[in-house]
Amino acid sequence: MQKDKRIFGKVIMTLALIFFYLPIVFMIIFSFNDSKSLTAFTGFSLRWYEAMFKNHGMMESLYVTIVIALIATAVSTIVGTITAIGMAYSKKWVKRYIQQVNDLPMMNPEIVTAIGLMLLFITFQIDRGFTTLLLAHIAFCIPYVMLSIMPKLRSLDPNLADAAMDLGASPWQALTKVIVPQIMPGIVSGALIAFTMSFDDFIISYFSTGQGVKNLSIMVYTMSKRVNPSINAISTLVVLFITIGLVLMNILPFLRKKMVKKEEVNMGELLPKKKWPKIVGAVAIVALVIGLFGWGRQAGSKPYAGQTLHIYMPGEYVGENFISDFEEETGAKVVMDTFDSNEQMYIKVANKDRYDILIPSDYMIQRLIQEDLLQPLDPSRIQDSMDLLDSSVLDLAYDPHNAFSVPY
Structure with missing residues (x-):
């Protein structure tokens, strides 16, 4: 009986994986289709990738999506972490009040939040665009960051910070060297959730943006009114980047441990462990500068360049x-x-x-x-x-x- 249950469970899991991943495989295959058809593969071609890179609006929407998601993740993670720590050491009635305020945006339907933000911006006569889109994303990402951090804070000894200060640590050192390292898994989880929520959001983005500023979800929505295989191409690139990121997240720790072991055998031939973050950061900065440089180039010789x-x-x-x-x-x-x-x-x-x-x-x-x-x-x-x-x-x-x- 137990064996049958295990087999049945494996079959259900396999079917679920097929259900989730088969559409992605289908999308990737037809991003290389030579024709516009979404049902018949007529031949291999890169024409839709070429059309995607030539489409200024599509590439700008991808750029806006990534920039908004990164900034919103950074700001919401910092604000959410500080708020969660402060709430953990506050009085019960303050903690209860903040908790209720934090839960409301997550329980509210997105359309209600979206219309509320739109009316807020209109009331204060704020021109909707990149700034309002960023503020909206930060606003709905903060609750998810706090939700991820609070369980970690509850598991800590409430006297941990006092014990650190009794041993000579300053309040800042107690926070950064004692509290934050203990809750780092919750911070990372909250940041990943915030990035995913921001990258994927459509409803709130649609109502809080303007002046032609669009993220990827809005762009895909507007292009879905007619058959456009360029959507498959840009979606395939997003899947590729996410896959590379997941692979690196799993491989880099293993490589780092392996290099540290080799370093113990032959000191001086390999880079110290502490230089890894600097190298990764430098590569990221160089890539960002190159991307911004390439993005900012304009055809100055054209008659309406810059307009x-x-x-x-x-x-x-x-x-x-x-x-x-x-x-x-x-x-x-x-x-x-x-x-x-x-x-x-x-x-x-x-x-x-x-x-x-x-x-x-x-x-x-x-x-x-x-x-x-x-x-x-x-x-x-x-x-x-x-x-x-x-x-x-x-x-x-x-x-x-x-x-x-x-x-x-």
Whole structure:
């Protein structure tokens, strides 16, 4: 009977692993597909990886995602650790109050938190963008860090800090050399959870960002409205980076122990153990500098280099290479956001999100004109193009004389 139960358990575990990992394998395979098909593999090709690297918006969203996740993880880990330690040594009523405040964001539905943050930023007239996105991520990451650290603090002897100071340690030394090393596993777990939550978040990010600043989840959401295998390519890269990170986390400690043993036999031939963090840190800094340098290069010789065109449109109406070709020819950067309905678009525009070009329906154009949310066009700059249009689509009731709009 016990043997049958073990076999059944192994079968269930195997099926669960297949269920979780088979879609990832399927995605990786079709990221190399020569065609757009997501059901038939027509041949090996790297065209979607090339399209991904040429897509400025996609690469910027990956950059924003990583930067936001790293900063939010660092800040939330520091704040969460300090708060958790302070709470552990506070009075019971203070501890109970902070615990309830900390649990509320985790128990709240994400959509409620997202709308609350959006209304907060609008109330205080804070332009939504990178800063608001970062603040939102820090806010919802801190509770998870504290949740990971609190069990470790509860397991410590409450007199540990006092004992360290009785032995001559200063309060700072008692904190950094006694308390923090004891709770380090909880700190690392909290940091990893914070990074994962920030990297993966969509709902809160969607409502707290603006001005064309998008993380990877928002970018994938906007691209999922039509078949775009570039999503498979960038997702494959993310899986690859995570896999490399997990492998390094498991291999490096083993290599370090092995090198330390060799060091004891032949001193001076190998690097001391304490230099490992410096080497890893130096490599990380060099990689970051190279990445930032490569990211910051712009085509200065192009006619519109350094300028940004913000477009808000329903779905993706342009071809897969149109934006990249336009950016290559003009030197300008294109930030294209999409909306599902005119009402969704109206909410963002009414909340002072600014765009250079909107593509709404006729009735929404009339409403935007009445509420003074559109800028009048300069006839002298578009007259030649207007003369080429059919008169039946010009001078319509919702915008007489085409003062604010042109047919698309």
